[in-house]
Amino acid sequence: MVRFSLLRDLEKGERKVAVDMEMNVLIVDDYKTMLRIIKNLLAQLGFRNVDEATDGTMALELMRNKKYGLVISDWNMEPMTGLELLKQVRAATDQNAKVPFIMITAESKTENVIAAKQAGVNNYIVKPFNAETLKQKISAVLGAF
Amino acid sequence: MADMQKQGSQGYKRDQVIQIINSVIDRVHEVDQENLQRQLHDLKKIIEGMREELRTTRPLDIHSKHIPVASDELDAVVAATEEATGTIMDSCETIQSLFDSMDQATAASVEAEVTKIFEACSFQDITGQRITKVIGALKAIDDKVSVILKLVGTEFPGVGGAAGAKAAESEDESGDTEGDSDGRTGDAALLNGPQLPDQGISQEEIDRLLAEFD
Numbered sequence: 001m002v003r004f005s006l007l008r009d010l011e012k013g014e015r016k017v018a019v020d021m022e023m024n025v026l027i028v029d030d031y032k033t034m035l036r037i038i039k040n041l042l043a044q045l046g047f048r049n050v051d052e053a054t055d056g057t058m059a060l061e062l063m064r065n066k067k068y069g070l071v072i073s074d075w076n077m078e079p080m081t082g083l084e085l086l087k088q089v090r091a092a093t094d095q096n097a098k099v100p101f102i103m104i105t106a107e108s109k110t111e112n113v114i115a116a117k118q119a120g121v122n123n124y125i126v127k128p129f130n131a132e133t134l135k136q137k138i139s140a141v142l143g144a145f
Numbered sequence: 146m147a148d149m150q151k152q153g154s155q156g157y158k159r160d161q162v163i164q165i166i167n168s169v170i171d172r173v174h175e176v177d178q179e180n181l182q183r184q185l186h187d188l189k190k191i192i193e194g195m196r197e198e199l200r201t202t203r204p205l206d207i208h209s210k211h212i213p214v215a216s217d218e219l220d221a222v223v224a225a226t227e228e229a230t231g232t233i234m235d236s237c238e239t240i241q242s243l244f245d246s247m248d249q250a251t252a253a254s255v256e257a258e259v260t261k262i263f264e265a266c267s268f269q270d271i272t273g274q275r276i277t278k279v280i281g282a283l284k285a286i287d288d289k290v291s292v293i294l295k296l297v298g299t300e301f302p303g304v305g306g307a308a309g310a311k312a313a314e315s316e317d318e319s320g321d322t323e324g325d326s327d328g329r330t331g332d333a334a335l336l337n338g339p340q341l342p343d344q345g346i347s348q349e350e351i352d353r354l355l356a357e358f359d
Contacts, residue, residue, distance in 0.1 A: 033230050034270040037263050040238070044260060076274065076336050083332055106274055107338035108345025113354050115335055124355060126348050127339070128267045131260050133348060 021046040023069030030077040056080025067095045075105035090120040100141040212287040230269040
């Protein structure tokens with residue numbers, strides 16, 4: 001399934017830069033449905049090593065022990081929101097301080113986008129989204145596809 | 146609201162009002178002023194009718210029955226859609242596991258359709274968040290109704306009740322008795338999504354906004 005997507009892109013000459021598909025990706029969302037959707041879409045794009053967290057606190061715990069190449073997080077979670085997670089990640093001095101961070105959220109107000117950008121987000125996807133949008137934003141962040 | 150409480154504690158009680166009205170009616174009868182007597186009788190009927198209407202509308206049901214039922218029903222909607230979405234995605238993953246048994250062209254076509262199904266399943270996340278907001282609004286209505294019941298119950302025994310009084314006392318202690326603001330500040334005030342159509346901005350507008358930072 002994965003190889004088909006990549007093969008199509010390669011055949012069209014659309015893939016410009018190789019992405020390390022073995023990189024660790026962390027997805028954070030308190031809705032199991034959304035975690036499953038994102039994980040499946042990432043699998044279709046070729047990402048094999050995907051970890052899941054259901055809130056910011058759990059995400060930080062995972063990030064303490066592993067280096068991630070990409071974090072995709074929801075905003076509205078308890079007890080720690082995605083914005084707070086982003087702030088803590090950027091404030092840290094560890095191996096994940098500069099990890100590419102994409103916010104996927106239903107918060108679609110201008111002030112939210114600005115707050116996320118000021119906190120250091122690399123890209124912002126508003127829900128509901130499709131696979132193509134996810135692919136485009138990951139590509140923009142990782143410089144691939 | 147504070148004025149109403151003050152008036153309630155310093156003004157006349159219901160029985161006193163009725164006693165005064167009856168007393169006036171008696172005197173009016175003695176002086177034979179028929180018109181005034183009729184108006185006072187009408188006034189008494191209005192007050193008694195109002196009491197009866199308040200009692201028959203069973204306002205305590207809002208707190209004890211209607212709000213909890215509505216919240217439970219909405220919780221059930223979230224649970225049911227989550228379960229159904231899980232079943233749909235299970236089927237999608239089963240289909241995906243069969244890709245290797247398909248020729249490449251067929252697998253690619255099926256993959257595209259399965260992707261659309263996964264994308265569509267995100268409705269469960271969005272509707273779940275919207276329903277959570279509705280449940281929060283119901284809770285706020287419940288709190289406000291309880292405060293009103295406490296005040297009404299003071300003047301019309303049997304209409305309000307202990308539950309309303311308890312909620313009202315709780316709100317009195319927090320000092321939150323009026324106003325639309327939920328008191329959130331800072332980052333917490335940013336959590337308002339999902340926005341209704343034309344309340345938020347589109348993905349394209351978000352992209353343009355982010356580009357302005359570069």
